[in-house]
Amino acid sequence: MTAAIPLLQYGISERGERARRKALEREQKLEVFLAACLVYVVRNAGADFEHTGIQAFMVRGKFRPRHVRLAKVRLGAVPTSGIVWYADKGVIGKCWTERAAQYEDVETHFARYKHLSRVDWEQLAPAARFGLTYEDFQPVKDKYSIVAAAPIIDQRDRYVGCVTADMPQSAAARGISRAAIQASLATTAQLVSVALES
Amino acid sequence: MWKPRVNKPPGGVAHITIRLDATTVNAHLAILRELNAPPSVIRIAERLAEATSVQVRGE
Numbered sequence: 001m002t003a004a005i006p007l008l009q010y011g012i013s014e015r016g017e018r019a020r021r022k023a024l025e026r027e028q029k030l031e032v033f034l035a036a037c038l039v040y041v042v043r044n045a046g047a048d049f050e051h052t053g054i055q056a057f058m059v060r061g062k063f064r065p066r067h068v069r070l071a072k073v074r075l076g077a078v079p080t081s082g083i084v085w086y087a088d089k090g091v092i093g094k095c096w097t098e099r100a101a102q103y104e105d106v107e108t109h110f111a112r113y114k115h116l117s118r119v120d121w122e123q124l125a126p127a128a129r130f131g132l133t134y135e136d137f138q139p140v141k142d143k144y145s146i147v148a149a150a151p152i153i154d155q156r157d158r159y160v161g162c163v164t165a166d167m168p169q170s171a172a173a174r175g176i177s178r179a180a181i182q183a184s185l186a187t188t189a190q191l192v193s194v195a196l197e198s
Numbered sequence: 199m200w201k202p203r204v205n206k207p208p209g210g211v212a213h214i215t216i217r218l219d220a221t222t223v224n225a226h227l228a229i230l231r232e233l234n235a236p237p238s239v240i241r242i243a244e245r246l247a248e249a250t251s252v253q254v255r256g257e
Contacts, residue, residue, distance in 0.1 A: 032239050036229040183222040194242050
């Protein structure tokens with residue numbers, strides 16, 4: 001019995017190690033697809049190489065499902081917002097609930113709400129707030145210009161996550177090609193979907 | 199653990215819910231080759247490019 005304990009411990013740690021290795025391999029594979037998407041949107045949509053971020057999110061959690069980031073490609077450093085992305089929050093939440101590609105100029109959309117008090121913010125319709133609370137809104141109100149997302153649909157026709165492109169507020173972000181970004185995200189979402197199931 | 203069978207079309211590419219454009223898919227495949235992506239990644243992109251071109255030819 002005592003001799004079996006180290007063996008059991010070894011088995012558990014080996015299993016954990018294998019799962020970590022598999023997750024790392026998957027993340028590396030996804031990062032290559034995201035890097036290709038970044039190169040495409042820079043070449044074809046006029047996106048900024050340094051500040052454009054391409055990310056892949058998956059739905060995780062049984063009781064309160066939320067988007068969890070699986071991989072990210074962005075050359076410049078941008079602090080994370082710390083928001084937990086539930087189905088009713090943000091452009092990616094809209095992508096989830098509508099199961100459809102999204103493209104939002106959030107800089108223009110939020111410009112009129114930037115200086116609202118908490119009470120006024122809470123009076124807004126959830127759709128106008130993108131489901132964000134007043135606290136959620138503070139770190140993101142000056143952060144993004146364009147946010148686009150494409151759903152990742154698995155073989156059983158379930159929404160499993162999304163691929164997003166976001167650009168910080170700058171003059172360059174206003175002249176980008178919407179069609180090229182959406183085409184690239186749709187392609188990348190399909191590639192990620194296949195990679196996750198292979 | 200038992201898992202339900204998923205019917206994969208030939209080539210293993212999931213059915214395309216979003217309409218993809220063959221030119222964009224081929225451009226991604228070319229970029230992946232430029233980036234020296236691993237063969238497993240290239241294969242996924244090649245299969246998608248093939249599936250997309252078949253879809254376009256079938257229209």
